[in-house]
Structures are given as C-alpha cells and as structure tokens.
Amino acid sequence: MTPPPADAAAGRWPDGARSAVALAFDVDGPTGDAMLSGAIWRKPGYFSLGAYGPYRALPRILDLLDDAGVPATFFTPAWVVETWPDACRAVVDRGHEMAHHGYRHERYWDLTPTQQADVIARSQKIFEDVLGTPAVGFRTPSGDWHPDTPRLLLDAGFTYSSSMRGDDRPYLHEIDGTPTSLVEIPGRWDLDDYASLAYTRNPDYPSGQDRIAGYELTLDNWTREFDGHHAEGLCMTTLFHPKVSGKPGRLLLLERLLAHMRDAGDVWFATCRDVAAWWTGQEAVQHA
Numbered sequence: 001m002t003p004p005p006a007d008a009a010a011g012r013w014p015d016g017a018r019s020a021v022a023l024a025f026d027v028d029g030p031t032g033d034a035m036l037s038g039a040i041w042r043k044p045g046y047f048s049l050g051a052y053g054p055y056r057a058l059p060r061i062l063d064l065l066d067d068a069g070v071p072a073t074f075f076t077p078a079w080v081v082e083t084w085p086d087a088c089r090a091v092v093d094r095g096h097e098m099a100h101h102g103y104r105h106e107r108y109w110d111l112t113p114t115q116q117a118d119v120i121a122r123s124q125k126i127f128e129d130v131l132g133t134p135a136v137g138f139r140t141p142s143g144d145w146h147p148d149t150p151r152l153l154l155d156a157g158f159t160y161s162s163s164m165r166g167d168d169r170p171y172l173h174e175i176d177g178t179p180t181s182l183v184e185i186p187g188r189w190d191l192d193d194y195a196s197l198a199y200t201r202n203p204d205y206p207s208g209q210d211r212i213a214g215y216e217l218t219l220d221n222w223t224r225e226f227d228g229h230h231a232e233g234l235c236m237t238t239l240f241h242p243k244v245s246g247k248p249g250r251l252l253l254l255e256r257l258l259a260h261m262r263d264a265g266d267v268w269f270a271t272c273r274d275v276a277a278w279w280t281g282q283e284a285v286q287h288a
C-alpha cells in the first residue's frame, strides 16, 4: 500500500493548530466620510446608526467573545476611543486588542505624509491617555493607503498592518524591494460584513441595492470561507463591524460561526498582535 500523502497543513500554527483565526472588528462608530465632511452633524439619524456600534453592539460582542473564549482585535478610530472611553477600556480589560483605524476614519491615500503622521500621532496619544498604551496594529480606513504609509507605520512603532488583500497568509511588507519588519495580515471583502449585511437608506448603501443577503446564506458563506482556510492551514481574519454584525439577530450568526470554527478542534484563535509576533518569530527562524 502507498502511504497517504503528508498533510502539509497539519500543525503549522502554535500549539499544533492547523489554521489561525484572527477575528477582527472595525469599530467605526459614526466616523467616516460624513464626519470628515461635517455632514454628519446635520444628520442625527445617520449619526445614531454609527453610534449604535460602540454604544450598544460592542458590549454585546464582548459578551459573546467571553462565552466563546475567543480573543479579537478591534480596529477603532481614536475619535471613538475618546468619545466612548469606558466601552473601549472594556475591550482591553476583557483581554482583547485595540488597534489603529485613523482618528476620524481618514482616507490615507488622500493625505500627505505629514498629514498621515499627524493623524497617527494624535491617535496614539489618545490611545495612551485612555487605554494606557499606544496601538501596535493598523488597519487602513476605507480600504487603501498611500505609498508612504508603510514607512510611516514603521517610524511610529507599529508591528503589523491588516490592510491589504493579496494573500491569505501573513507576509512582510517590502519598501523599495527590501523586506521590512512590518507584518501584513491580509483580509478580504468576502469576510467583510458590509458585503452581506449593510443597508442604510439615507444615504443609500449599497447604492441602488435596497436589500441585504439572507442570514443563512451569509453564515454559509462565512463558514465555507473558514473551511477553505482551515483545509489549507491559512490565517483568516475578518472585517466585521459592531454596528453591522452586533445587532440581536446577527449576533446569533456570529455565535454559530464561532461554534463552527471551534468545532474544528485545531484552530489557533489569536489577536492580530499575537499572530504578527508569532509570524515575526517564524521569519527570524527561517532566515537565521
């Protein structure tokens, strides 16, 4: 008999785990384009859609994570941290990671390097004052960044980013063709809850699409994505938003998703910070 092929994915991650899950939420609150333009101050209803996230949905998600025993990373604009300090301190107190997501969800590609550095410095000061420590993780708001952003992140002491899309494993960012110490933990639109569950009427989002995906279909999509990542021994992160997924019925979807992932049995659940630190160690071993 020929032996079965070696399972290259088995035991790839810490503690003999087959795959890694870095569950992540973007706590945008009411920040974003409408706040940057000032329009949100004329739209109290729209403000309340965003405020629901840190005010109401975030505590519900923290309770779910406690029950599941799963850590997570919360990419949070510093404006949200200074506006809801107790809710954000609870994230850290309950064993999770808070990470950078702009001050008011700026579009980094629109900013000069000096403006980007100012947003980072202002936000890190708020993290230190409110949470006791600056962020080491960065997720660019609105999906892209400026060519100079990786260098600015290294200068500011960040260890990782979760902003790009081009892989389903961590990798090291290069600057001018040279690898740096900045780890990328890429995520994808497939695992962004906006793609399935976001819907507002004023302003209309998604534009021209006044419907959401069915809840069972959404859960099926997410669990199949996990199954694929797990089969290949990859690292999966999510782009969930409390204001989208932290509503009562949707929380039950998250609960079932977590149960499905935990049932796999050999998954390493970690914050993005811990994934980045472990990956850095692996790179050091490979290149020693």
Ligand SMILES: [Zn+2]
Pocket: 026, 028, 101, 105, 141, 142
């Ligand atoms: Zn965001």
